[in-house]
Amino acid sequence: xxxxxxxxxxxxxxxxxxxxxxxxxxxxxxxxxxxxxxxxxxxxxxxxxxxxxxxxxxxxxxxxxxxxxxxxxxxxxxxxxxxxxxxxxxxxxxxxxxxxxxxxxxxxxxxxxxxxxxxxxxxxxxxxxxxxxxxxxxxxxxxxxxxxxxxxxxxxxxxxxxxxxxxxxxxxxxxxxxxxxxxxxxxxxxxxxxxxxxxxxxxxxxxxxxxxxxxxxxxxxxxxxxxxxxxxxxxxxxxxxxxxxxxxxxxxxxxxxxxxxxxxxxxxxxxxxxxxxxxxxxxxxxxx
Numbered sequence: 001x002x003x004x005x006x007x008x009x010x011x012x013x014x015x016x017x018x019x020x021x022x023x024x025x026x027x028x029x030x031x032x033x034x035x036x037x038x039x040x041x042x043x044x045x046x047x048x049x050x051x052x053x054x055x056x057x058x059x060x061x062x063x064x065x066x067x068x069x070x071x072x073x074x075x076x077x078x079x080x081x082x083x084x085x086x087x088x089x090x091x092x093x094x095x096x097x098x099x100x101x102x103x104x105x106x107x108x109x110x111x112x113x114x115x116x117x118x119x120x121x122x123x124x125x126x127x128x129x130x131x132x133x134x135x136x137x138x139x140x141x142x143x144x145x146x147x148x149x150x151x152x153x154x155x156x157x158x159x160x161x162x163x164x165x166x167x168x169x170x171x172x173x174x175x176x177x178x179x180x181x182x183x184x185x186x187x188x189x190x191x192x193x194x195x196x197x198x199x200x201x202x203x204x205x206x207x208x209x210x211x212x213x214x215x216x217x218x219x220x221x222x223x224x225x226x227x228x229x230x231x232x233x234x235x236x237x238x239x240x241x242x243x244x245x246x247x248x249x250x251x252x253x254x255x256x257x258x259x260x261x262x263x264x265x266x267x268x269x270x271x272x273x274x275x276x277x278x279x280x281x282x283x284x285x286x287x288x
Contacts, residue, residue: 070106078102078134085140088166089122093138105130121164146193148179149186160193162186182211191234195219198235201242202251216261225251228259237263 110128117126125141143165145157157166180192192209210218219227237260244250257269
């Protein structure tokens with residue numbers, strides 16, 4: 001009897017079939033092509049960096065390469081040029097620099113430095129840029145002092161907007177600037193300057209202007225004289241007083257107060273000595 005041989009089954013096994021199906025999956029092929037090398041590299045890096053000394057040496061090498069790049073000549077700032085600042089402001093700006101020159105431009109944060117310079121009282125605005133040749137150019141716009149304000153913190157130099165431009169120990173440090181006093185005076189600088197301009201004919205006698213109850217102004221002169229001005233048309237009222245001074249020497253007499261708060265009825269207050277003398281004269285006249 002002829003023996004029958006068993007033919008091999010051409011169909012793949014179950015596991016072979018699953019492997020073939022996996023290879024036909026795009027995500028599996030991509031994962032194997034990219035994920036496996038990444039895993040190998042990550043494993044090698046973890047093995048290498050597992051040693052603390054090797055980690056320290058690696059980070060030191062990276063930092064050295066970084067510093068070599070940042071300190072290339074084309075990135076170095078050799079000096080600083082400041083325009084538009086007075087000596088006091090210039091000294092303050094120099095103190096704000098993070099380090100001495102030369103230094104790398106990577107060590108300069110221009111935005112932070114600009115913000116710090118703007119905090120200086122005398123600085124209204126500032127722009128910074130690094131010019132060719134390694135020059136840090138600082139262009140400063142300073143506040144223009146127009147008056148002195150004696151406030152809660154002492155005597156301050158203010159600009160036309162009432163913003164502090166400097167702080168003084170004594171008023172005598174800036175005798176060229178007019179003095180304004182009182183709550184709210186620094187918020188009404190324009191009005192104060194108009195009054196001081198109107199008082200030009202007696203400027204040498206003007207000691208300052210005082211804001212009263214944040215509503216109106218008093219003009220203070222030497223010899224303890226004071227001109228009380230109304231809330232409205234203060235300049236016009238002051239011009240009337242100056243006209244009386246020029247015509248009849250009103251302020252040259254023994255007068256302590258010229259009250260112009262009522263436009264239709266201005267009044268004056270005389271000194272104690274002048275009142276006694278006036279009463280004495282009137283007494284003689286009554287006897288006659």
